[in-house]
Amino acid sequence: MEEGNRRFNVVAFFVIAAILALFAYTAYSSGHPWSLTCYQCRACNLNCPLGYDVAKFVVAAAVDDPDIYMSARNLQLRLDEAYSTDPDMTVEVDGERMTAGEAIERFGEGLVVEVRMLRVKDAAKYDPLEGACERSCPIELPITDTIRDLKEDGVFNE
Ligand code: SF4
DSSP states (O other), X not given: OHHHHHHHHHHHHHHHHHHHHHHHHHHHHHTOGGGGGOOOOOGGGTTOTTOOOTHHHHHHHHHTOTTOEEEEEEEEEEHHHHHHHOTTOEEEETTEEEEHHHHXXXXXXXXXXXXXXXXXXXXXXXXXXXXXXXXXXXXXXOHHHHHHHHHHHSSSOO
């Protein structure tokens, strides 16, 4: 029994070490290794004028994936622009949530819609970079650097 427990502990140790090594690798390859120090308190979300879940920019940098989705509360787009940016973006029309692709089929292009979920690279495109998120971070992480990086070309560090 003790031998079994020992083996389990050794395997668990190596699995956890491998996961941590993977995070370290992706955070370095995104060019934002400091993202690993974020402890997801979400203070940066509180003052975002677009109501973004700003901490997702930091998560995306840590895993080097600009395609993960984040929520938004105060972003409005014309439906044709939402659709051409990402047909899978979640939008809200008259209190009902749907993808931009479904909304185009039902309502045509002219509508202005509330955006509710979008990829971080698309969120960066509309971000005014005014820095409220960075000023709210208790450990002063350079959040706007990740947003600026994505704003340029939709990928990290290129
Ligand atoms: S405020 Fe700073 S530490 Fe907290 S979630 Fe945002 S980036 Fe991370």
